[in-house]
Amino acid sequence: MENDKQRFKLLDTVYIAMMILPVVFGIVLKILTTPLSEGISISGAKIFFTIKMPIQDLPITESQVHSWLVMISITGLCLFLTHGLKEKADTKRQHIAEWIVENTQKLVDGNMGEYFSGFAPFIAAILGLSAFSSLLALFGLYAPTSDVNVTAGWAILVFFLITYYKMKCGPVMYAKSFADPPLLAPLNIIGEVATPISMAFRHYGNVLSGSVISVLLATGLQGLSAIVFGKLPGFLGEFPFLQIGIPAVLSVYFDVFSGLLQAYIFAMLTMLYVAGAFNADEYFRRKAINNAKS
């Protein structure tokens, strides 16, 4: 009995460490690799090293490393929340876990219908990964979602899902769906390709514009405080007083609100597009005919 309790506590510590250590690792990595420089610059993801590949070299960038850190962190969080589940919920963490699962299931059932109720884990994964990636900016780290490659990867995954569910009724029906009014076929094909592009650019543009505006504001406030307090003697004259607190107000909007909203919208659009691509009536009609034949 005593032994069990100790093991439970030990596992808990391991899971909490799994949640926190990746973020600490990211901050240490950032401190070690950022060169000392004057002023603030806006740049893309840093490239740590490049792996030689036959066709195209594979650069390992900040965004890849940080998205792996986020994934490890989320895994730790999930393991911590589901550790020691009981049939009747009596701990706080089980209540939180149940609340998350129930709400995601409700969201998916409400937006996608009965046939897609197995999509809840996928949607929850997209929501969690996207939200925590954007929230990583709160620690001063590079948010993976402000790299177009990351969001484009997710959008291409969604595009494959859409195509798969359109193909469910056979390739002929898939080809026919483009020529709905036959004259508009080129436009329909462009629209099909535009779906993943707009999803990727929407998410990336929102997060990136937030970080660019934050950097511009920080630089501006530095200059302003140099003008206002520049006459003060010694250390007081050099310290950027106006940078205290004011950028935090914008950060609440750009990092927290905008990041979470974009995560929600990405998940919502995934649900709507995938559910809209599936022609349920036709599929069940064909299935019934096939069943009658055999």
Place this chain on the structure above:
Amino acid sequence: MLELAIGIILGSCALGAGIAMIAGIGPGIGEGNAVAKACEAIGRQPECKGNVTTTMLMGCAIAETTGLYALVIAILLIFVAPGRLVDILMETIK
């Protein structure tokens, strides 16, 4: 002469980025309309405030897309294009 050419490239890139962001007018008008209608709807039926707000945020985010395309082009023009264009200029001179 080379300085003049590089100056023209940098200036044109900055001008292009500024002109591209005129596209911000469209989403501004569209989102303003959406929020106005949402306010009307909430005023008429205060009990469905939650649903209206969620749908409005969703629509706003989609209306924002065109503005974000312009933003992406402006960012490319500011951060990527000058270097590329100067490289091309140097190669042609050689």
